[in-house]
Amino acid sequence: MAEAEKKISFQRALMGLRERILTGALGVGDRVSEVALARDLGVSRTPLREAMAELIEQGLLERMPTGGCMVRSLTRADVMDAIELRGTVEGLACRLAAERGADAHGLDSCDAILARIDTALGGSVEQTDFERYMDLNAQFHHRLARLCGSAVVTRELDRVTAMPMAGPSAFLQGQSMFPHTLRSFVVAQDQHRAILDAIRRREGARAEALAREHARLALRNLDYFLGEGARHARRIPGISLVAGTALRKG
Amino acid sequence: MAEAEKKISFQRALMGLRERILTGALGVGDRVSEVALARDLGVSRTPLREAMAELIEQGLLERMPTGGCMVRSLTRADVMDAIELRGTVEGLACRLAAERGADAHGLDSCDAILARIDTALGGSVEQTDFERYMDLNAQFHHRLARLCGSAVVTRELDRVTAMPMAGPSAFLQGQSMFPHTLRSFVVAQDQHRAILDAIRRREGARAEALAREHARLALRNLDYFLGEGARHARRIPGISLVAGTALRKG
DNA sequence: ATTTTCCTGTTTGTATACATTATCATTCGC
DNA sequence: GCGAATGATAATGTATACAAACAGGAAAAT
Numbered sequence: 001m002a003e004a005e006k007k008i009s010f011q012r013a014l015m016g017l018r019e020r021i022l023t024g025a026l027g028v029g030d031r032v033s034e035v036a037l038a039r040d041l042g043v044s045r046t047p048l049r050e051a052m053a054e055l056i057e058q059g060l061l062e063r064m065p066t067g068g069c070m071v072r073s074l075t076r077a078d079v080m081d082a083i084e085l086r087g088t089v090e091g092l093a094c095r096l097a098a099e100r101g102a103d104a105h106g107l108d109s110c111d112a113i114l115a116r117i118d119t120a121l122g123g124s125v126e127q128t129d130f131e132r133y134m135d136l137n138a139q140f141h142h143r144l145a146r147l148c149g150s151a152v153v154t155r156e157l158d159r160v161t162a163m164p165m166a167g168p169s170a171f172l173q174g175q176s177m178f179p180h181t182l183r184s185f186v187v188a189q190d191q192h193r194a195i196l197d198a199i200r201r202r203e204g205a206r207a208e209a210l211a212r213e214h215a216r217l218a219l220r221n222l223d224y225f226l227g228e229g230a231r232h233a234r235r236i237p238g239i240s241l242v243a244g245t246a247l248r249k250g
Numbered sequence: 251m252a253e254a255e256k257k258i259s260f261q262r263a264l265m266g267l268r269e270r271i272l273t274g275a276l277g278v279g280d281r282v283s284e285v286a287l288a289r290d291l292g293v294s295r296t297p298l299r300e301a302m303a304e305l306i307e308q309g310l311l312e313r314m315p316t317g318g319c320m321v322r323s324l325t326r327a328d329v330m331d332a333i334e335l336r337g338t339v340e341g342l343a344c345r346l347a348a349e350r351g352a353d354a355h356g357l358d359s360c361d362a363i364l365a366r367i368d369t370a371l372g373g374s375v376e377q378t379d380f381e382r383y384m385d386l387n388a389q390f391h392h393r394l395a396r397l398c399g400s401a402v403v404t405r406e407l408d409r410v411t412a413m414p415m416a417g418p419s420a421f422l423q424g425q426s427m428f429p430h431t432l433r434s435f436v437v438a439q440d441q442h443r444a445i446l447d448a449i450r451r452r453e454g455a456r457a458e459a460l461a462r463e464h465a466r467l468a469l470r471n472l473d474y475f476l477g478e479g480a481r482h483a484r485r486i487p488g489i490s491l492v493a494g495t496a497l498r499k500g
Numbered sequence: 501a502t503t504t505t506c507c508t509g510t511t512t513g514t515a516t517a518c519a520t521t522a523t524c525a526t527t528c529g530c
Numbered sequence: 531g532c533g534a535a536t537g538a539t540a541a542t543g544t545a546t547a548c549a550a551a552c553a554g555g556a557a558a559a560t
Contacts, residue, residue, distance in 0.1 A: 009514065034542070044515045046296070049543095053303060059402075066522060067542050081402040085342065092338045096331075152309075152331035156410065163402075259544065284512070294545045299513090316552065317512050
């Protein structure tokens with residue numbers, strides 16, 4: 001505890017536990033032992049328990065009826081529903097932004113991010129800055145969520161985005177570049193532009209429909225990594241939580 | 251602590267704190283003092299802090315940047331957005347139920363509840379069993395949320411329903427019967443039937459649109475109690491959180 | 501008179517101690 | 531031999547003790 005980053009024990013507990021779950025260090029169904037983990041993470045049980053409550057909210061852990069909690073097992077259907085849910089709430093945010101009118105500054109900053117994504121994409125696989133795309137994509141969705149000006153909607157969108165594998169960048173992390181990836185990036189970028197256009201024209205229904213369809217791109221990625229691309233799935237954090245994926249520590 | 255219902259301190263803390271917020275015993279903007287409240291509620295700080303975290307999630311409290319938390323202030327726009335959000339997620343649940351097919355047993359039990367609501371409504375103001383309607387309405391929405399068979403969606407719907415003033419029964423509690431209330435009950439019941447019909451016919455878009463519009467009935471109630479019906483607002487728990495409502499303790 | 505600094509009382513965040521409850525293996529009974 | 535009861539063990543839920551951070555005010559200096 002005399003370290004430099006003793007900052008806040010709660011954050012250390014949260015990040016440490018989250019990482020252990022996503023990397024599979026804690027396997028699906030494993031009961032999370034408070035004393036052992038607290039010792040490993042170098043924090044007390046109190047902040048660890050708060051972190052556990054947070055991760056239960058996020059859907060990474062589930063309470064056991066007897067007390068305590070375990071790493072949650074996800075099915076493909078769970079992730080699919082979480083993606084559909086994210087698309088729905090994102091759709092709501094975009095519809096409200098269109099109907100109520102988004103402020104020009106916010107729209108412009110979204111445009112700016114899209115331009116930078118164009119640059120990052122280059123035009124061929126070799127010219128694509130993958131890390132940069134991932135970062136900018138997350139930024140765009142973050143900004144987009146705030147265009148509607150509703151704290152309630154934004155807050156909820158942040159929540160569902162934090163669900164395991166449901167976020168817009170869930171399948172990008174650690175992924176290297178495949179040809180099919182680049183094509184999906186091009187499609188996604190086109191959808192980004194169409195969504196902004198719809199919001200500008202105050203076309204709420206169109207903005208909503210586009211946002212929903214855009215989220216479903218993630219579903220394709222999920223199925224890719226659960227199927228033919230399974231050998232690359234090791235790089236996707238959290239995919240070991242999905243039942244049927246036999247990736248364990250190692 | 252030697253009482254009969256020492257059951258679980260966490261639940262006592264949660265319910266006690268929630269009640270004090272909704273009844274206005276803790277005013278908007280008041281800082282929640284942990285030691286004082288723990289003493290009043292007869293629990294320790296530990297379960298109280300967990301309850302506070304829960305209520306922060308539900309949107310009744312907000313963290314202060316300095317630490318600790320205070321009773322959150324809501325605007326009409328906040329409640330309106332929460333209602334719209336609830337309608338959107340309820341719409342998703344209904345669309346999925348229609349598209350994927352709801353099991354016959356669940357549909358039948360929804361029918362049964364609707365029949366009992368008919369009975370509770372009677373046909374005139376005098377014949378209406380108000381308490382019963384409120385209870386059955388909550389039951390119906392609870393069942394409806396489960397028709398889609400998706401734990402992820404159901405869970406999220408339960409969450410947004412718990413948001414202050416956003417639930418389907420938020421404006422029913424403690425309300426006595428007014429003529430306009432009965433009319434809105436009749437409309438709501440008609441929408442209930444239409445939603446179930448759409449789900450049975452696998453008409454997803456219709457089910458979704460109906461669920462959204464149904465939620466907006468709550469918005470009318472909100473505006474009634476913020477406007478002409480303000481003198482009756484005292485009975486609506488939590489409405490004192492809405493800025494502009496000058497209802498305080500007493 | 502105003503501002504700044506320091507002090508003190510209070511409050512939160514964290515750690516740990518305690519008690520109740522679940523878990524598991526062993527043993528007893530059938 | 532198998533099942534159920536039971537006791538040892540370990541885990542969670544709760545309470546309290548401690549320390550660091552914050553708020554608020556008084557006093558001193560400009």
